[in-house]
Structures are given as structure tokens and as C-alpha cells.
Amino acid sequence: MRMSNVAVIGVGMAPVKSSSGKSLTELFVQAAKEAIEDSGVSKIDAMYVGNMMSGFLQNQEHLGSLMASGLGREGIPAYKVEAACASGGVAMNAGVKAVLSGLDRIVLVGGVEKMSDNSTPKVTAGLMMAEDRLKVATTGVTFVGLNALIAREYIRKYNVHHEEIAQFPVLCHGNAMDNPKAQFHKKITIDDALQSPLVADPLRLFDCSAMGDGAAALVLAPVEEATKLTDTPIEVAASAVATDALSLYQRKELTVFEGSRRAVDEAFRRSKLKPSDVDVVEIHDAFSVLGIMALEDLGFADKGSGAKLLRDGQCERDGKLPVNAFGGLKARGHPVGATGVYQLAELTLQLSNRAEKCQVPNATVGLSQNVGGIGSTVAVHILRRA
């Protein structure tokens, strides 16, 4: 079966906020209603909800039925899909498969996370659920700490200076200035980043994405339906998920995410596209160094030279390879289980020329990379203007 027969026909995004004052259900319903309204459909056949931590942080599971009820659509098939910070991306994968299966026609894919009603230590413990509890989390290392190991090794191995890596958050914070739904509207400089408080050496505050509440949603339909419903159906050219050994200690190499390579290879193979066909990219920059590494692992730069793309201005909106044009995880925000869906909603707006001040000129192909754990799950999607 060809991958080319699913399209995105509607998108919705709640603004990402450090503290939304809304419940999980309120957040999800806000994004889902916006997506349904945007699509113009009335009937939803099935729903997939991406979320990582609702059990741990809200004592709440069963988000499928909860959200279907919250939307006033009780009855529809609905369930939760989880792969740590890639929960949104894998929810999309489940939704795409549902449409391709022929069992569901109009599918809502949503992601939601609420991090604000818990203490930072509790959320820090929650994020470590992405790693092996018995063999790694019990050592006391935090998720930032593990990423600091990667940053340290990346800097050593490729002799890259921290200020080159810090270009990534600077780019994201700049782009988010134009995104009204971004968590942060604050331009920063390289110096701001390098002088921000140390979190886990060498990672500083501005190297790290923040805690936030958010929800995003998409409506999917078969392409032949989509062309009847909208003038700008955005085709899902590929939906690929790959894993890697869960834990860093199991890897041969710290500075390459094999999961990214596997997923992107699969996505390009399925879509018959190549890196040079991509006009705009959404990258999972949970930490600055991961943004740089992703440029390499996805095939846009050689290993060790990802930062050069930024230095040359190529990743700006008017550059050769615009990256995180809405602000990325660093500045749009990273409400964990929703992030992958935000990326896809933003790409859809780009490709249908509805990105307003965040618009990249003449974008027809967009790629998103959503990472769970320390590269342990990677979802790559390629969207294309039909």
C-alpha cells in the first residue's frame, strides 16, 4: 500500500504555557475542537491521544474515553499511545495506520501534557520514566544529566565549542517571537545562553527546554476525501517510527542517534524523497546539542558539522533549510506528549501557507523529528503539499 493516501485536513493548538490553569481535558478539548473546526468535518471515526505522564503526574489514565467524553463524542474508538517524549509522534503513526487500514476514515490525533501542577522534582522524576527504572533511574541521574553526558562527548569528539551549539536556542527564541502560541517570547543572545545558570555541566538553562502545559491536534482523512474537504490538503508522505537500545549504557556511540537514522531512512524510502527535497524541518531540540545532532542524523549535515548550518544562516526562515520556524521545543515549548503533534500542526500550517509571521517562503515538503527518551524512540514524518 502506498503511504501517499493520508492527508492532514485540520490543525489545532492550545498556546503552550508555563502554567495554563487548565485541566488535561480542557487543554485537549481546546486543541481538538480547533482542529475539528479547521477541518470542517462533523464526524470523527476514531481518536488517538499522545501523552506520557498523566498517570504519574495527574493520577489519570484512560485518556481515550476521558477525552472522547470531554469532546462530547463518547462512543468513538479512542485510546492513549505512549513513547515518552515521542508520544505525539507515535500517536500520529497510529492515526496514519488507522486511516491506511481502511477501518477508520476521519481520525483525530491529539497530544496533551500538563506539567504545571507538580513540583519540579516530581516532574524530573516523571521524565526519568523514559529511561530504564531498574538499571538507570535508580542511580539518581536525571534526564538532563544523561543529556549532559552526550553534550560533553559531542563537544570533545568533534571539537565544537559550546557557543556554536548555543546558536540553536538563539535561533528558536528568535523564531518564537512571531508565534503567538509559543511559551516564551524573549529574544536571547549567545552570551545570554552561555552565561545562564548551569543545570548539568555543560548544559545551561538556555540549553534546556522548559516545563509547560499544552495540547495540539490534527484531523486526518484519506487523500481522496481530503481533496473534497479542503483546498490545501497536506499529504502524509511518510510516517516512520524506530527505536534504539533504551539506555545510553547499551549504545556503542553517544553522539549518533541510530533511531533517528533508522526512522529517517525509512521515511525517505517510503516517500521516495531525499534530504535536499525538504523545505522546512521541525526538530526535537529538547536540549541544544540534540538540535545540532539531529541536523546530522537526519542527513542535512555531516557528523560534527551541524552547527555550521546555523553559522551560515541556512536554518533561518529565509535560509536554505529553515528549522523550528515556530520556536521549536526550546521556545514554542515542550509539553512532552503533545510536542510531536505541535510539530506536525506547524508543518501543516507552513505547507498550506497559513503560518503567518512564521511562514517560510515556498515550502512544499516538511519533515518532523520527534524523540522519546535519549533517542530511544524516534518518529519521523514527512508532509507534502498535495
Add this chain to the structure above:
Amino acid sequence: MRMSNVAVIGVGMAPVKSSSGKSLTELFVQAAKEAIEDSGVSKIDAMYVGNMMSGFLQNQEHLGSLMASGLGREGIPAYKVEAACASGGVAMNAGVKAVLSGLDRIVLVGGVEKMSDNSTPKVTAGLMMAEDRLKVATTGVTFVGLNALIAREYIRKYNVHHEEIAQFPVLCHGNAMDNPKAQFHKKITIDDALQSPLVADPLRLFDCSAMGDGAAALVLAPVEEATKLTDTPIEVAASAVATDALSLYQRKELTVFEGSRRAVDEAFRRSKLKPSDVDVVEIHDAFSVLGIMALEDLGFADKGSGAKLLRDGQCERDGKLPVNAFGGLKARGHPVGATGVYQLAELTLQLSNRAEKCQVPNATVGLSQNVGGIGSTVAVHILRRA
């Protein structure tokens, strides 16, 4: 697309135990390896893991990558799927859709839950994550308490005596005597059930399924592949999921699960089968009264008369409609996120004449019902000897 082109080609089940002494990963890997060996395949294209409470009980999420790593199959697409106690059933739904989508060929569907390393109050709180945290759980009512409301109303409305309802656990405990993987090997009588300690009036100890550890797994393949790999491919004739309003207070009627009705209607419609075609049933008897209600909601008995089927001996293995021939939730056990997969593994053994002492004679069509929350999500599957 026809539903008839997915088959089960291998099954595996860890024994259900009150305390397994095994980790989540060890449990899952035991069942998954058994299923893969049973199927005879070497390559798995994707994996779906059903689980409800690992975040809350084990501080562990990201079971897709964790289990792929545990199986020595890092790299494959893998993620967790959750719908409370129906997590196993919806994992199967995701797996079936993956094969039908054409994106995955050989798919492993597994379910796992470990309840033994936490206190009963903690697990009781965990199970309430299936209900609305903000509007229901905060009242202090337990999951057993909510089911007791249903039992009380069922007894009142249909004037059914408790001893009629207690036939269900008696049947299950009898059947489990022949299942070496069952949690309980203890025959009970109606009097044992009626005189057991009160848990939540009118539900007594033997009306309630118990806490347990377990994991089960299935290997799926397209039917055309399956016929090359095994002499007894078991076809998935239907995979249907439906929700209902999440909470009891939102329902018009307590003694009917509309989710069951919706899912079974869809399953019969897709498979072009009817209740009288079904030779063996696996029912979600988390509580005795739910077993009786399921017989009615699934179309095997009129409302209020489910217990009559048991009184007439129809639900015994040699009866007209054998039910829970391996012991059901009550006696095989109910390791929450694995239960729906156990049901399907057991049906597969029945339909391929491999159920040994639990074998039902001449079974060609089997139906399973897996319930999440208080009927808030229901997964119904119909399997058929190809």
C-alpha cells in the same frame, strides 16, 4: 478493505501469579519469546505493548523501547497503548490496523502488568486512574465501590439473586483447575462465594478479580503469509473498539454497557457473523456481575437473564456457549494491561485445537470482550479458524 486479512500465528503467556518475582521486562519477554517461537518467524516488523499502570506503579514508561531492548530487538518500531483494563484489547486493535495498513507485516502484540510490588492501597488508587480523577476519584470511591453500585442496581432492577450472579466465579474457578497458567487453582462453591468477606456491598471477595502479575503476547501476520507459516492460522474476523461516557454519573443506565453493545455490533457487522455463530467466548468478568451483564450486552441473552445461561449449564465447556474456558479474569487472573491479550491467546489455542484440558469441542469462531474502566472502553475481537 476486508477485515479478513490478518491472522494470529503465534501465542505466548506467562503464568499469572499473585507475586511473580519478575520485572515488567522479564514478564513481557517471557511471553513474547514464547509467542515468537510458537509462530516460527524470525523477524518482527513492529510491536505494540498494552499496559495501564507502569508509570504509576513502577515509575516506568516508554515500554515500547524498553521491551524491544529487552527482547534484543532494538530498532523495531514499538510503542505502548493504553485504555485502562482494556489496554491489551486496544493494543491488539493497533496491531491489527498496523498489518492492515500495509506498513507492518509481522507484528507482535503484547500486554503486561505487574501489580505485586505495590501495596493494595496503591494499586487501588492506580485502578481508579481508569475513572475521572477530578470528578470521581477525588470523592474517595474505589473501583470496586463503583462496580458495587452496578451490582446493587442490577439485582434490584432485574430481581436477580446474588447466588445466581455467583455462578460466574464458580464457573471460572472450575475451569481454571485445568489451566496450568491460571492464578488460582481452587474450586469454589456458590456458598463459598456468598460467605466470602464483603469488599463493597454487595460484592464479596469471590465476586472480584484479584491483583496479579502477568504478560501475554501474540504474533500477527497477513493471512496469505500465515498460511505459509502455520497449518492453523487463526483469522482476525473483526477488531472493534468503542467508548462510552467515561463516568457512571454521565450514563442514563447503569446496567447496560453501551460500549459493549457498540463494539460487538461493529464486530458482527464487519465479520458478517452473528451471536449464534460464536462457539466460545472470553468475557471480562472483573466483577461477577459484569460477567453476567456481558452475556446480555454481547447479544447472547436478554437483559436480566444472563445468569439463566449458567443455570442451564450452557456456559460449561461442553455447553452451547462455553465461557471463560481457561478461568477468565476471576481465576486465570487479571493482570490489567495483559488481560485482553490473554483472552486472545486462549481463543487462538481453542480454535487451533491446542487448548489441552481447557479445550472446547469443535470451536471454529471465538469472541473476546475486554473492558476498560466501568465499561468506558470496550474492545471486542472475533477470531475464526481459517
